[in-house]
Amino acid sequence: MSAAEDAALAPGVDTPDQAALRDSVRSLLDKRAGSEDMRAATRTEHGYDESLWSALAGQIGASALGIPEAYDGAGASYLETHLVADELGRSLAPSPLLGSAILAGYALLASGDEAACAEHLPHVASGVIYGLCWSGEEGWHAPGVAFDGAALSGTAHYVLGGDYASTLIVVASDADGLPTLHACPADAEGVGITRVPVMDPTRTLATVRFDGVRATQLGMREETMSLLNAVAWAAVSAEAAGAAKALVERTVDYTSQRKQFGREIGGFQALKHRMADMYVRSETARSLSYSAAAAVARAFEIGGSNAAHAAACDAEIEAAAAKVYATRSLSWIAGEAIQLHGGVGITWEYDVHLFFKRAHGLATLFGQPHELAEALEPAAGLRP
Structure with a gap:
């Protein structure tokens, strides 16, 4: 399926500019x-293709899309x-x-701290690598770093790209939690x-330890952590939806070529049913993911x-619902x-x-599906 056809099927992503961006x-x-490029990138020092990232950030402006023009972003x-x-x-390209x-970029935006945004977001927009230190050893529901009013101490786990980031944005907890x-x-x-x-x-993931580190404290709004959760979960659902679609396409292609008993195995009714189920779950995950994305976009506009x-x-x-469904679906589709x-x-x-390994990685990133599913229960819901 072409990029333009994908854009037409994604709720809220159907403008000519968005279709052109996807293309x-x-x-x-x-x-x-491609496959060989992706595999080669994983063997580099930092685990990603720096020239590809330069093209994404510099030529396409991917790192600047959601950053307001006031901070040298694209204002999308x-x-x-x-x-x-x-x-x-969809490509599994390390990035x-x-x-x-x-x-990190949306954590800064969610903070509402204009001075911090003015200082850091132009760098993020240009492709400079930032890292978000957030999770404690037990997961993202409790930061691993404590702030005593003067300095940071503790350990942040599962920091994406933390080993090559130039600047760290740190979520910590104060004496009152x-x-x-x-x-x-x-x-x-x-x-x-x-x-x-x-x-x-x-x-790549890293552990970042803080031992009495003097860091600049940023402002926060009442909704900052809710926005950060929403962005993280929605983004994971996007990656899961893209990977699920790629797996469906690859499986259809393979079964259309592989022959058994003198015919393509994709022609067997039982396999058709299984691939149809894969497709349905993939498209449902995609729909939920883009619905969540639209909600996140509205929240930042407001x-x-x-x-x-x-x-x-x-x-x-x-976003929590989209993350749960998309990652569970991807794990099943990968199997x-x-x-x-x-x-x-x-x-x-x-x-x-x-893709199977990415599925399991995404399922654990920013909270296990069963943890988020429990939080979505009316008795424990995410809404205060």
Whole structure:
């Protein structure tokens, strides 16, 4: 399916400019992020193709899409950023987009701190790599770093691209357990960064330790953490939707060529039913993901008004639901794809196993699906 046809099927992503953006991103990734390119990128020092990132950030402006023009950005909405995440998920191309432009960039935007935005967002827009330190050892519901009113101490886990980020945005908790937001150079005194082993070779993670680090404290709004949750979950759902679509397409192509008993195995009714189920789950995940993206975009547009907190909570709920469904669907679709590829599905020569690893990585990123599903229950809901 072409990029233009994909745009027409994605709710809220059907303008000519958005279709052109998707086409540009897909064209670049098709040319420079094929299977061999993607695998080669995972073996580089930082785990991604720096020249490809320069093209995404410099030529297409992917890192600047959601940043207001006042901060040297493109002035588009979160929807455009979501669209790029979808395409990156489809190709599995290793990229700093999620950790830097999405997590760190939108954390700055969500803070409402104009001075911090003016200082940092032009760098994010230009493609400079930022990292968001957020999760504690037990997960993202509780920061691993504490702020004592003067300095940061503790350990942030699962930091995307933390081993090569130049600046860190840190979510911490104060003495009362309330979240605080900070910024510091990655090479600041007292900061220790260790790259950790991962199951998914297309994404790097690091542990960042803070030992009495003096960092600049940023302002925060009431809705800041809800917005950050919503952005993180929506972006993961975008990658999952893109990866699910790619797996469906690859499985259909493979079963259309593989022959058994003198005919293509894709012609067998039982396999047709399984691929139809894969397609339905993929498209449902895609619909939920773009609905969540639209809610996130509205929440940032409303930012700062009296209705901002309610909009942020609505976006948080939609994004949580999209993350749960999209990652669960991708995990199931990846399992089906391996089965339908037969014995070669799990071999190194085929990329299906890499999608399988990405599926499990996305499922755990920013909270396990069952944790978010429980939070969506009316009794424990995300809305205060």
